[in-house]
Amino acid sequence: MRRHRTTAGILLAVGALLTGGLVTAGGAYAAPRETASGTSPTARTASTAEQHNSRTFWTSERMRGATALDLLLTTKAAKSLKAPRTVGPSTTVEPTAAPAAFPQAGGPWTGGGAVVTTSGRVFFTFQGRTASCTGNAVTSQNASTVITAGHCVKYQGSWHTNWIFVPAYHNGNAPYGQWTASKTLTTPQWQASEDINYDIGAAVVAPLNGQKLTSVVGAQGIQFNGGYNKRMYAFGFPAASPYDGTKLIYCSGNSSKDFLFSQDHSLGCNMTGGSSGGPWFTGFNEANGTGLQVSVNSFGYTFLPNRMFGPYFGNDAKTLYDMAQTS
Structure with missing residues (x-):
């Protein structure tokens, strides 16, 4: 387990809450435009080409194949859980x-x-590995904002790439589509020193099929x-x-x-x-x-x-x- 630098090795690594496989990232992407570090949030903008590559990169097989990164470091006993009710685009959420x-x-x-459709799985490439987190769509002026953790957009000094949000994800299926980030952001404190008190991230996702995120999944x-x-x-x-x-x-x-x-x-x-x-x-x-x-x-x-x-x-x-x- 990785340990956070500011707590004398007592914190369980935030990295242990990431999930990752060993799939090599594919496709080229443009260098990010990053704001200067300071008192304002920092951001990474994905080019149009990278957004396109992200959509094609994340197949159902790659999403299903994501493995918890901490499983590479430790083994825990498995338990079985019953599957919850799934929700698709034509299914009511009563x-x-x-x-x-x-x-x-x-x-x-x-x-x-509503939580079934506003929450979803986040997928991205982290230092050559496929990885995932969770995110949630919130009310916003642009109707396109997802809130997540800071280490789910940037970790160990690197911004994640191939970043997508899959609301209502279920076993490799994306019933409401895959929403590609046009911009990812985090707090200046997380950017500067990965301060656990400010482990907050956000993403702005591009429209999909002419529609904005929260008009499709709610907020x-x-x-x-x-x-x-x-x-x-x-x-x-x-x-x-x-x-x-x-x-x-x-x-x-x-x-x-x-x-x-x-x-x-x-x-x-x-x-x-x-x-x-x-x-x-x-x-x-x-x-x-x-x-x-x-x-x-x-x-x-x-x-x-x-x-x-x-x-x-x-x-x-x-x-x-x-x-x-x-x-």
């Missing part, structure tokens, strides 16, 4: 039976609703400076054992503030690699699958299993969001 009783330490989301609200100790729901597509990346998983419970090394939210949750960047909601309504996004899955402590941590959405997160939604 709720079915209510999920398990609150709190939930981790299990398939069976409640339906969740987003909140900044909302405080701590809230009733929370977290979602993601974990791909490391006991999960396999094929289905939407959720956790729920009463959150708290990290009392150790970060300023982050904390929530009991057993999600694994691949869930990084998945949304945390406050005010979540199980009946319609909507809430206000206030964080993302980010990291865990090696000595504190089955607990997830996510960055506090404060002023810097708001600045990042504003830059993304007006791009």
